Amino acid sequence: MIRALFVAAVALALCGTAHAAGAPVVVIDPGHDLRANAETEPIGPGSATRKIKDGGGTHGVLTGIREADLVLGVSLRLRALLRRAGVRVVMTRTTTASTSMGNIARARIANRAGAALLLRVHADGHASADVRGTHTLVPEARSGWTDDVYRPSRRAAGLVQTELVRALGFPDRGISERSDFTGFNWADVPVILVELGFMTNPVEDRRLARGEVRQRAALGLCRGTLRFVGVAPSRCGV
Numbered sequence: 761m762i763r764a765l766f767v768a769a770v771a772l773a774l775c776g777t778a779h780a781a782g783a784p785v786v787v788i789d790p791g792h793d794l795r796a797n798a799e800t801e802p803i804g805p806g807s808a809t810r811k812i813k814d815g816g817g818t819h820g821v822l823t824g825i826r827e828a829d830l831v832l833g834v835s836l837r838l839r840a841l842l843r844r845a846g847v848r849v850v851m852t853r854t855t856t857a858s859t860s861m862g863n864i865a866r867a868r869i870a871n872r873a874g875a876a877l878l879l880r881v882h883a884d885g886h887a888s889a890d891v892r893g894t895h896t897l898v899p900e901a902r903s904g905w906t907d908d909v910y911r912p913s914r915r916a917a918g919l920v921q922t923e924l925v926r927a928l929g930f931p932d933r934g935i936s937e938r939s940d941f942t943g944f945n946w947a948d949v950p951v952i953l954v955e956l957g958f959m960t961n962p963v964e965d966r967r968l969a970r971g972e973v974r975q976r977a978a979l980g981l982c983r984g985t986l987r988f989v990g991v992a993p994s995r996c997g998v
């Protein structure tokens with residue numbers, strides 16, 4: 761009996777390993793870090809245009825919560841959901857403790873991982889406290905930089921934005937293309953950047969501070985990601 765159980769356990773372990781090896785890899789990139797990074801880097805391969813590595817992100821107008829902490833919280837919840845659904849997850853960071861690594865480094869982590877998707881998680885800020893809503897950004901198609909990842913990135917953005925808006929209930933600001941994002945132009949894998957909501961809007965700041973709302977955001981991101989990689993979104997749970 762013990763021997764039979766042992767054999768069954770080994771078989772299960774082997775089966776689990778084989779499954780994980782064939783599973784898609786998703787790289788989650790929680791935006792920013794503890795400190796901004798004023799060093800510059802070229803916005804795309806071979807470009808003479810340089811931008812700073814990280815301006816540091818925004819913060820909650822009421823709560824004072826740092827964007828870096830909010831997006832890491834959502835990203836860790838998302839990691840748990842995706843892993844449970846059988847997706848292999850690589851994180852660009854798991855703490856908010858350092859100077860931000862910059863966007864070429866973030867893209868290279870996804871390139872090296874052969875990611876099915878690089879999912880960049882951010883929250884927005886605006887000079888006007890009235891501006892609010894959920895927004896997803898994708899690379900503009902540019903020959904030699906992003907033409908190879910443009911179409912799958914658009915498809916991923918559509919799926920994730922729809923699920924995220926449904927999960928959070930914030931206004932839908934749609935999808936925008938950007939040609940000037942270093943983290944897009946260096947990516948050799950499909951890439952999107954979600955702006956969960958506006959931390960400069962009191963309603964969205966207060967809601968995004970709640971664990972239950974962060975879990976809903978993670979669930980929306982999980983469902984959109986699973987749709988993109990061809991796994992049933994129900995595997996994120998309810």
Ligand SMILES: [Zn+2]
Pocket residue numbers: 791792817818827882883
């Ligand atoms: Zn940000």
